[in-house]
Amino acid sequence: xxxxxxxxxxxxxxxxxxxxxxxxxxxxxxxxxxxxxxxxxxxxxxxxxxxxxxxxxxxxxxxxxxxxxxxxxxxxxxxxxxxxxxxxxxxxxxxxxxxxxxxxxxxxxxxxxxxxxxxxxxxxxxxxxxxxxxxxxxxxxxxxxxxxxxxxxxxxxxxxxxxxxxxxxxxxxxxxxxxxxxxxxxxxxxxxxxxxxxxxxxxxxxxxxxxxxxxxxxxxxxxxxxxxxxxxxxxxxxxxxxxxxxxxxxxxxxxxxxxxxxxxxxxxxxxxxxxxxxxxxxxxxxxxxxxxxxxxxxxxxxxxxxxxxxxxxxxxxxxxxxxxxxxxxxxxxxxxxxxxxxxxxxxxxxxxxxxxxxxxxxxxxxxxxxxxxxxxxxxxxxxxxxxxxxxxxxxxxxxxxxxxxxxxxxxxxxxxxxxxxxxxxxxxxxxxxxxxxxxxxxxxxxxxxxxxxxxxxx
Amino acid sequence: xxxxxxxxxxxxxxxxxxxxxxxxxxxxxxxxxxxxxxxxxxxxxxxxxxxxxxxxxxxxxxxxxxxxxxxxxxxxxxxxxxxxxxxxxxxxxxxxxxxxxxxxxxxxxxxxxxxxxxxxxxxxxxxxxxxxxxxxxxxxxxxxxxxxxxxxxxxxxxxxxxxxxxxxxxxxxxxxxxxxxxxxxxxxxxxxxxxxxxxxxxxxxxxxxxxxxxxxxxxxxxxxxxxxxxxxxxxxxxxxxxxxxxxxxxxxxxxxxxxxxxxxxxxxxxxxxxxxxxxxxxxxxxxxxxxxxxxxxxxxxxxxxxxxxxxxxxxxxxxxxxxxxxxxxxxxxxxxxxxxxxxxxxxxxxxxxxxxxxxxxxxxxxxxxxxxxxxxxxxxxxxxxxxxxxxxxxxxxxxxxxxxxxxxxxxxxxxxxxxxxxxxxxxxxxxxxxxxxxxxxxxxxxxxxxxxxxxxxxxxxxxxxxxxxxxxxxxxxxxxxxxxxxxxxx
Ligand code: SF4
Ligand code: SF4
Numbered sequence: 001x002x003x004x005x006x007x008x009x010x011x012x013x014x015x016x017x018x019x020x021x022x023x024x025x026x027x028x029x030x031x032x033x034x035x036x037x038x039x040x041x042x043x044x045x046x047x048x049x050x051x052x053x054x055x056x057x058x059x060x061x062x063x064x065x066x067x068x069x070x071x072x073x074x075x076x077x078x079x080x081x082x083x084x085x086x087x088x089x090x091x092x093x094x095x096x097x098x099x100x101x102x103x104x105x106x107x108x109x110x111x112x113x114x115x116x117x118x119x120x121x122x123x124x125x126x127x128x129x130x131x132x133x134x135x136x137x138x139x140x141x142x143x144x145x146x147x148x149x150x151x152x153x154x155x156x157x158x159x160x161x162x163x164x165x166x167x168x169x170x171x172x173x174x175x176x177x178x179x180x181x182x183x184x185x186x187x188x189x190x191x192x193x194x195x196x197x198x199x200x201x202x203x204x205x206x207x208x209x210x211x212x213x214x215x216x217x218x219x220x221x222x223x224x225x226x227x228x229x230x231x232x233x234x235x236x237x238x239x240x241x242x243x244x245x246x247x248x249x250x251x252x253x254x255x256x257x258x259x260x261x262x263x264x265x266x267x268x269x270x271x272x273x274x275x276x277x278x279x280x281x282x283x284x285x286x287x288x289x290x291x292x293x294x295x296x297x298x299x300x301x302x303x304x305x306x307x308x309x310x311x312x313x314x315x316x317x318x319x320x321x322x323x324x325x326x327x328x329x330x331x332x333x334x335x336x337x338x339x340x341x342x343x344x345x346x347x348x349x350x351x352x353x354x355x356x357x358x359x360x361x362x363x364x365x366x367x368x369x370x371x372x373x374x375x376x377x378x379x380x381x382x383x384x385x386x387x388x389x390x391x392x393x394x395x396x397x398x399x400x401x402x403x404x405x406x407x408x409x410x411x412x413x414x415x416x417x418x419x420x421x422x423x424x425x426x427x428x429x430x431x432x433x434x435x436x437x438x439x440x441x442x443x444x445x446x447x448x449x450x451x452x453x454x455x456x457x458x
Numbered sequence: 459x460x461x462x463x464x465x466x467x468x469x470x471x472x473x474x475x476x477x478x479x480x481x482x483x484x485x486x487x488x489x490x491x492x493x494x495x496x497x498x499x500x501x502x503x504x505x506x507x508x509x510x511x512x513x514x515x516x517x518x519x520x521x522x523x524x525x526x527x528x529x530x531x532x533x534x535x536x537x538x539x540x541x542x543x544x545x546x547x548x549x550x551x552x553x554x555x556x557x558x559x560x561x562x563x564x565x566x567x568x569x570x571x572x573x574x575x576x577x578x579x580x581x582x583x584x585x586x587x588x589x590x591x592x593x594x595x596x597x598x599x600x601x602x603x604x605x606x607x608x609x610x611x612x613x614x615x616x617x618x619x620x621x622x623x624x625x626x627x628x629x630x631x632x633x634x635x636x637x638x639x640x641x642x643x644x645x646x647x648x649x650x651x652x653x654x655x656x657x658x659x660x661x662x663x664x665x666x667x668x669x670x671x672x673x674x675x676x677x678x679x680x681x682x683x684x685x686x687x688x689x690x691x692x693x694x695x696x697x698x699x700x701x702x703x704x705x706x707x708x709x710x711x712x713x714x715x716x717x718x719x720x721x722x723x724x725x726x727x728x729x730x731x732x733x734x735x736x737x738x739x740x741x742x743x744x745x746x747x748x749x750x751x752x753x754x755x756x757x758x759x760x761x762x763x764x765x766x767x768x769x770x771x772x773x774x775x776x777x778x779x780x781x782x783x784x785x786x787x788x789x790x791x792x793x794x795x796x797x798x799x800x801x802x803x804x805x806x807x808x809x810x811x812x813x814x815x816x817x818x819x820x821x822x823x824x825x826x827x828x829x830x831x832x833x834x835x836x837x838x839x840x841x842x843x844x845x846x847x848x849x850x851x852x853x854x855x856x857x858x859x860x861x862x863x864x865x866x867x868x869x870x871x872x873x874x875x876x877x878x879x880x881x882x883x884x885x886x887x888x889x890x891x892x893x894x895x896x897x898x899x900x901x902x903x904x905x906x907x908x909x910x911x912x913x914x915x916x917x918x919x920x921x922x923x924x925x926x927x928x929x930x931x932x933x934x935x936x937x938x939x940x941x942x943x944x945x946x947x948x
Contacts, residue, residue: 005549005550007546007549007550009546029526029528030502030524030526031526031542031546032524032525032526032539032540032542032543032546033497033523033524033525033526033542033543033544033545033546033547033550034523034526034546034550035505035521035522035523035524035550036502036506036524036526037506038502038506039502039503039506039507040501040502040503040504040506041503042503043503043506043507058471061562062479062562062593062594062595063472063475063477063478063479063594063598064478064479064480064481064482064504064507064508064562064594065503065504065507066472066475067475067477067478067479067511068478068507068508068510068511069507070474070475070886071889072510085473085474085867086473086474086475087471087472087473088471088472088473088475089470089471089472090471090472090475091595092595092596093593093595093596095595096562096566096595103470106470107470107471110469110470110471111471126500126501126503126504126527126532126561126562126563127562127563127566127595129532130532130563130566130567131566157501157502157503157504157527157563158500158501158527158528158529158531158532158563159529160529376550377519377521378550378551378703381701382701385701396510396513396514397506397509397510397513399513399517400513400517400518400519400520401519403517403697404518404519404695404697404698404702405698405701406697406698445697446696446697446698446699
């Protein structure tokens, strides 16, 4: 029997509610050799910008970074699909020695000529940061010749974490808006949706709610995104930011530059979705009709899904869930949504949560819940077994951990194909959880012996 | 459907690459060695992306550690990070071996890894440290794969341990199959085991067995074999009864250490053989050089002809005739070729993937009458054309466009004009097949859009049988789907 011990340097990133009294340590660089589930700065930038479907996304570096991210997300577009291509400068040894600027320039000209994008983003990967290409200068030169915005995204993998990638992407988005800003009038009763990426068509669901409420959506950043849309974002009255980590930087920049206020919301689960819509309605309090419509909308939607939710809840009540997600905001919503289904959360963690996030998690969780920052496969397995969870909610990298341990799994990451936002998203989520938790295959896996394997010393 | 614009001039950017980067191949090899954890010396992102990529294919846990560069590391060198990473991996996993592969980053800043590792061996003893240099800008995942196999064999078989001939009385074969599927590796084991006609399994725990490094695959005629790498169990194991920090399976390190006592080595891949001829090193060539172990190089045994060659070599090396079972498989296979000949004859296929794999598949297609109209690969060893010339008959070769260093977008633009009937290769060709509106027969690595990719069998008579059936049925399905009549007999 193997025991799993936790590395000494990681111990203050693991917290047990009701047992530990220290503040969980977070926002640290991952420990060398610890097999973090995190990706890199580039990953953060890419996640944010990629759904812009009529832009060219060129990854400047050796091939891997582009190969592994080719069409990996389920971010849908209602029109062009340029974002689903994987473009790379595919640097070779001579480029590393003599610099990649010429190749980058040539690649940009060719690609822009052939694909006629409305803008181009050039993602700098690790190597570019080392060989010192002046990407800024190349972009400027190309932009001047071709007449579209060509923007560098400073996403060298080693220069921080995924969050720094969000920031680099926000910088690029802000520049894009600035580049084209004319003194145009504000659009009444309008919002921008930030931090929503149209995974499985989620943007469309949310947009439809706002349409029914009588609110105009100026730009979505970046789900089903278009360059022109992004460039008119400064005309909205309010920024509604989902996914606290990724687009808040942009919301703050826009507040400073254009005086557009922002609110934070989440569209996962009945409670959070309703709150989101009510908060937006409340912002437009001078138009009371909006609040009325919102109330009707919420009532109608909730009524539609409640019967099925109650039916599913019967089988799920008392089951235990483990959550490991990228941004902590998602965990908050998931805890609430799972409670709605009668389930208890016994483990919750995130790759990039901050102090406030973890404080809130601590408040929300039941005693005994394990809270993890920047966990690795060994730790996740250890606590999933210790807590004897029935369900794991995470991404592709967590899936095999759950399955090997013989428990259900629900993908809540960018690669899923099913929309999980809004009211119908809650219904989809409940169905998916139900399907996996109640699958008869768990009866066949040799799972019962697990508890014995738990290390007492960790 | 014809592509919008056909570009024939070289294109600067790579669009939808038909290759992965070097360390990925190395990481896969390390997963095929018992008790081994791969550690990439570079930024976190590379490891995580490769894990995700491999997990999506194998649907198994794939742990790859990272030395996790920061800005400081990039400026002052990665020595401290790498040493810390090694200690942490050793502490968390207590591995038998840590396979350290560099990334573009550590290579570019010029980290001297052997120097960094100096003295580390003792610190983490008995864990063995193996280092392979894998800058991605010089090759593809294939180079990383072969490089890692070579590095492990080199590290475990130092010249000083050169054995006396007396110890070589036993027949023992080293097998370096290259990047095959789990099912392929399992089939290889089956073949070798059957060849041995084992009647009494050898007790591997007996003092004699331990002394002589004999493993459980010992053959009745005293021939043993060691396959490196073997990820067939580790990356396709059963549901866990108990927690496994490192999944079970993989080539045992003690067997790799005994490779210098083998009587022969066998290495798959005609492209690999060509690079060895040019002076590059492979695991097989190293053992030949250092220990005079004869090396049998042959193409990946896909299809009747290539498999015949494989069995012939095996008969020679083991001095054992081919078991009846395989003769029967061969018989059934050829009979099936006959039954299906008209469904496939003169059909046109686009083949892509690793160069050696492309050569093997093309050879198989040609022997059943399918024309591999486009043979493409993201790799550019410089030997693809030559290897195809050697395996394809002249009348077919004339109709083949060969394209090394190709990405999927150019492949799509080129393929349209060649009017292919189907596409055969990994799942990354799905977009291409969808745009060309022709079916995709999924083989090789990776398979990201289906379950069971690692269970696809390519090699041996049995593998050819499965490939043939799949191709014929794919074509029949297509004919049914596109016909107005909906024939119930085909
Ligand atoms: S930097 Fe090199 S090793 Fe890392 S993912 Fe990119 S190509 Fe691969
Ligand atoms: S090279 Fe850098 S940017 Fe690319 S995947 Fe690796 S860590 Fe990320």
